[in-house]
Amino acid sequence: MKKTLRHPKADESARQAFQQKIQQYEKEGKPIVFIDESGFPHDTPRTHGYSPKGQRCFGLKNGGAKGRTNVIGALLGQRCLLSDYLIPILTAMFSIPGSHKSLSQYSLKTG
Numbered sequence: 001m002k003k004t005l006r007h008p009k010a011d012e013s014a015r016q017a018f019q020q021k022i023q024q025y026e027k028e029g030k031p032i033v034f035i036d037e038s039g040f041p042h043d044t045p046r047t048h049g050y051s052p053k054g055q056r057c058f059g060l061k062n063g064g065a066k067g068r069t070n071v072i073g074a075l076l077g078q079r080c081l082l083s084d085y086l087i088p089i090l091t092a093m094f095s096i097p098g099s100h101k102s103l104s105q106y107s108l109k110t111g
Contacts, residue, residue, distance in 0.1 A: 033081075035074045042067035 025032060043065030051057035074081040 031076055033074050033076045035072065037070060037072045039068050039070040041065070042069065 022032060043062050045061040046059060049057040049059055
């Protein structure tokens, strides 16, 4: 039988409160936007490969490689929003009052 896994810090009452808030926003006609960020290193070594049967497979990994690209995507209803469209929106949403830095200076850097 397959297990149903739960995170040890999961809070069912907080989850229900969140779901009720989302339902209320939907009733009021407020848009619900789902945002996700993902990043990947510029040098991603392949950890698996092929070799003749009985022989070990070897590869190279550049230990000094640097750089990372982060991508932000969002879903608004059936529309997918691209990173370039999201940057000014997120910058406005997460700007820190009294700070001269924008969101892009905090977390949208690459490299």
